[in-house]
Amino acid sequence: MVMSIDGSTVVEGRSTLLSNPSDRDVLVALRSAADTIVVGAGTVREQMYEAPSKKGLRVGIVTRTGKMDLNTDLFKSGAGFLIMPEDTKAPETNFKLDIVRAGRGSVDLPVAMSQLPGSFIQLEGGALLNASMFAANLVDEINLTISPMVTGADSPRLANGAPPLHSDYEVAHILEDAGFMFIRYLRKN
Structure with missing residues (x-):
């Protein structure tokens, strides 16, 4: 940060x-x-996130609504995945999109984080997610x-x-x- x-x-x-x-x-x-990067949807939109240079590094985007521009390198490369509530409709794509589901109405962060691989989760904001x-x-x-x-x-x-x-x-x-x-x-x- x-x-x-x-x-x-x-x-x-x-x-x-x-x-x-x-x-x-x-x-x-x-x-x-x-092992994984976690970032808020607003930060991804504002900062124009790209796929990480480290091969295999995934970026989990926390979103309550699932409304994201999925036609970006971040998602098309397979690096980006969504972290969203269980009761939010999944966005439609023409490629495989991984989604971690946790909580109803909003993301249950402890449950979501427990589903992510590895022990070092890099939080990159924004302020509301922090x-x-x-x-x-x-x-x-x-x-x-x-x-x-x-x-x-x-x-x-x-x-x-x-x-x-x-x-x-x-x-x-x-x-x-x-x-x-x-x-x-x-x-x-």
Whole structure:
């Protein structure tokens, strides 16, 4: 995750404007270690997600409605799959689309995450999905880049809409490059 000094996770609707080459290198390294990527549908639409470069890495898109543009490389490559409620109608496609079903009316995140392969699930936002994952106590580790930028905008934060939480994390690593801070936090409790 990347955010500005004042906590914004996007500039002009995109997180990439907060990033730098070192941040992108960290993201690539995390993705290369991940078993699965999980991201919210809105973030996929806004950030124009593509298929990961790591062969076999899957991207699970959390969606309540299933309304996604499936005619993208992410889905046609077989890398993208949907994570959606059991009572939501599956989108029609002319190719095989994997769907993880959990919950009714909204995605039951603990149940959905338990169905995903591997032990390292890379959460890539957005803010609403982050908030839901924090609320469900599903975030064990946070890899956070702080960009040396103040946006001043009323924009999404790391976990918009989260209920009051008290989850303690401890710093595992801090690195700095060109004013960018790379911090790895591990959950304490």
